[in-house]
Amino acid sequence: MGKKKSSNTSSGVVILLIGAVALIAAIPKEVWIGAALLAGVGIAVYLYSKSKSYRSPAVDERPSALESRPATRPEVAPQRVAAHTIARFSEVDEPVSTGAGQGRVSAFRIPAAPKGFGQASWVPPGQSVDVGGVTIPGGMVYVGTKLQTPAGANDPCLIDPSKSVARQGDYTERQMGYWPSYSEISGGARRAYLNWLAGGRKGPEADIGYVFLFFYGLERRAIIDATKDEAARADWPAIAAELRRLLGIYGDKSGSFRGYAAALLDWVALAEHPVRLYEKPVLSFPKTYELPLYVRLALGQAAVDGAPVPVHLALAWARLEPNIYLRTPATRCAAEFEQLFAAKYAEAFGAGMVMPRNRTKLKLVYRPASAGFRGYDEFKLTFRETPDVTVLTAPVKKLQEVVEAATKPLEPFSRLVGKSPEAKDSLEALLQLPAPLWPDRAKKTLQDLKTSMGDGMVAMPFQDLLSSLGAKTAFTKDKTISLARTLESANVGLEPDVLAGAKAPKPEDKVVLFALPPAEPQSRVNGPYLAAALTLQLASAVASADGDFGTKEMSHLRETVLSWNHLTPSQTRRLLAHLRLLMQAPASLTSLKKKLEPLNLSIKETIAAFMATVAQSDGVVAPAEVKMLEKAYKALGVDAKKVFSDVHAVAAGVTPTAATVAKVEESGFKLDPTRVAALQRDTEKVSALLANIFTEAQERGEETAAESVEEEPGTEPTESTEVAKGLLGLDEAHSALARMMLSRPQWSREELLDVAADLDLMLDGALEHINDAAFDTHDMALFEGDDPVTVNAEIVEKVEA
Known part of the structure; x- marks a missing residue:
């Protein structure tokens, strides 16, 4: 019985279990979920109550680093997980109560959020910041998780530390779109x-x-922040310096960046509207498709004040004006160009060019690069009634003429430096420059020479001259020519006249330096001068025939030169210097013969008679002079027997006999002083005759040269003069209008009418012509609309690039 009861009991248990399972399975899933939640809450409440009633003596004796408590009372350590969670999101490090137990209160400071989280901060110039395990030196960036724009998104420039950063990255690779944003x-x-x-x-x-991503931050700081924050305005100088540094590295790489950076430089330079800007030094700006507004404002203020444009402003204008092309000599030799520009500008305009006051008014509308500016009102600067004088084309043409006048003299120096940059400071290079551009040491040497000669002349061995100027190597003919050219630019003449084809002197040969009248064009190849020089050469050959080119003969020739009124002052001084050389090295009749061959016999006989006059200028005809006259007559192609008749006729006015000829051959004879004086009056007639001959010969030579102009072999071609191409291939006036339009995103019709009037253009026709050119060049319009006229931002990017 007992076993059966037990069996029944077991069966009952099984039946109950099966029923329980069935009952549980019948309960809906939602009931189970609710029960589980209630159980969880109960467990949490139980654990919380247990933690409040629990105290650990060991913890009381070792306080947490996060706690802030009195030194006399032990406190309960906070839970580490809770502290970490608070530290993640808290921005303020303030004491917070965390509850009490058994009459005691535990308090601790909530750590601040990790550095860089929360509202963005501007890192000032010169400071460093750590982001993503990288230390960024120099500051000038925004760091944080929040820097909203009017559109609601974070500013593209914001460096958000909460964003993931890869282990590696290569900034030489293109990894972002056209409008990059750090986030x-x-x-x-x-x-x-x-x-x-x-x-x-x-x-x-x-x-x-x-570079643009970083630029966006500079742009925001300089414009948006600075409108309401004085500290941001104080950063303008540092921002300007950083922009110039970046332009030096990336300006040539991207025309777009160059244009935006230049515009921001304009803003920080002009936001305070400085007065009389034309008196201040011009800041550094890159050359873009439009003249910097800083320069335009300075020129406009000068126009309003009626003040001349000073040379430093004119030079900056020339370098930055998009319609002026600076040739290689002006850029390669920038310092020398600057000095020559100043000299030529003063020659052309004295104190400076005076600008007209035109109708177009100056205005700056800032066109931001960053998408973070979307939603803000237009940022612009106006300058009351200050005109934009650069819309005019006439002043630019005048400036271009000065630029070319300063560039041309630098061409030889530029070519030499281009071939051998290391030779820039050598004497060879020095001689390619006009004397005013010489270094101080060479200028002092030249000044000492000018002081020693005064208004006269000084003779010295050629080597002495070279040594005084610091020559280290032998001088070739080309170098000697360069030296003569440079000396002449300093109003110092050199004989022998190598610039007119004379043989270059040897180091031991004598040269003569003489003062040239300032501001007088040098003319050494015209007929009167050539005739006078030949006359002196012939006269010196005869006068020195007796071995004694004496004082009287020298005095006679000097007076003869001074009596030739048809010569310029510089020609007279050069002839006197030439005569000084002829005293020491008279001309050779053989060399003169070639010059005289083209003359007909009657002219040759006239010249021969003049030589007879010169031979008797000292009142005595020596036998050696008679023999020399015979050689001269033969060189001229005149019968040598006429020497005696001409000399006797000069002396006595009678036909010579055999006895008188023999007497002349033996001992010579003395002349009647009155007869000599009369003969001397014929000198100028002979010179005038020769002048006509040489003038005709010169004209024939120039005609022949013009028929066959050919570059000499081995010479370097002259650097050609180039001009800046018009914008979009337009002519000067339409190009100026197009450039002006590109300076702002929008124009009123009234404003454009003023610009067109300044350029003498009909506005509607000009606008149509400009848009046609834009379609031909970039397949898009430059502008849209009638009033206002909106400039196409996309074409601005293409023009800048």
């Missing part, structure tokens, strides 16, 4: 950007997108 680029691009910043923002191979 939206990839983790690899963020790492690349942080690496570029950490490297000092100077990697020349960096993709320009990273």
Whole structure:
């Protein structure tokens, strides 16, 4: 019985279990979920109550680093998990109560959020910040998780530490779109950007997108923040310096960046509307498709004040004016060009060019690069009634003429430096420059020479002259020609006249330096001068025949030269210097014969008679002079027997006999002084005759040369003069209008009418012509609308690039 009861009991248990399972299975799932939640809450309440009633003596004796408590009372350590969670999101490090137990209160400070989280902060110039394990030196960036724009998104420039950063990144690779934003680029691009910043923002191979991403922050600080924050305005000088540094690295790489950076430089330079800007030094700006507004304002203020444009402003204008092309000599030899520009500008305008006051008014509408500016009102600067004088074309043409006048003299020096940059400071290079551009040491040497000669002349061995100027090597003919040219630019003449084809002197030969009248054009190849020089050469050959080119003969020839009124002052001085050389080295009849061959016999006989006069200028005809006259007559192709008849006729006015000829051959004879004086009056007639001959010969030579102009072999071609191409291939006036339009995103019709009037253009026809050119060049319009006229932002990018 007992066993059966037990069996029944077991069966009952099984039946109950099966029923319980069935009952449980019948309960809906939602009931189970609710029960589980209630159980969880109960367990949490139980554990919480147990923790409040529990105290650990060991913890009381070792306080937590996160606690802030009195030193005399032990406290309960907070839970580490809770502290970590608070530290993640708290921004204020303030004491917070966490409850009490058994009459005691435990308090601790909630740690601040990790550095960089929360509202963005501007890192000032010169400071460093750590982001993603990278230290960024130099500051000038925004760091944080929140820097909203009017559109609601974070500013593209914001460096958000909560964004993921890859382990590696290469800033030389293109990894972002046209409008980059730090929050939206990839983790690899963020790492690349942080690496570029950490490297000092100077990697020349960096993709320009990273440069723009950094530029967006400068743009925001300089314009948006500065409108309401004085500290931001105080950052303008540092921002300007950084922009110039970046332009030096990336300006040539991206025309777009160059244009935007130049516009921001304009803003920080002009936002305070400085007065009389034309009196201040011009800041550094890159050359873009439009003249910097800083320069335009300075010129406009000068026009309003009626003040001349000073040379420093004119030079900056010439260098930055898009319609002026600076040739290679002006850019390669910038310092020398600057000095010559100043001299030529003063020659042309004295104190400076006076600008007209035109109708177009100056205005700056800032065109931001960053998408973070979307939603803000237009940022603009106006300058009351200050005109934009650069819309005019006439002043630019005048400036271009000065630029070319300053560039042309630098061509030889520029070519030499282009071939051998290391020779820039050599004497060879020095001689390619006008004397006013010489270094101080060479200028002093030249001044000492000018002081020693005064208004006269000084003779010295050629080597002495070279040594005084610091020559280290032998001088070739080309170098000697360069020296003569340079000396002449300093109003110092050199004989022998190598610039007119004379043989270059040897180091031991004598040369004569003489003062040239300032501001007088040098004319040494015209007929009167050539005739006078030949006359002196013939006369010196005869006068020195007796071995004694004496004082009387020298005095006679000097007076003869001074009596030739048909010569210029510089020609007279050069002839006197030439005569000084002829005293020491008289001309050779053999060399003169070639010059005299083209003359007909009657002219040759006239010249021969003049030589007879010169031979008797001292009142005595020596036998050696008679023999020399015979040689001269033969060189001229005149019968040598006429020497005696001409000399006797000069002396006595009678036909010579055999006895008188023999007497002349033996001992010579003395002349009647009155007869000599009469003969001397014929000198100028002979010179005038020769002048006509040489003038005709010169004209024939020039005609022949013009028929066959050919570059000499081995010479370097002259650097051609180029002009800046008009914008969109337009002519000067339409190009100026197009450039002006590109300076703002929008124009009123009234404003454009003023610009067109300044350029003498009909507005509607000009606008149509400009848009046609834009379609031909870039397949898009430059502007749209009638009033206002809106400039196409896309074509601005293409023009800048």
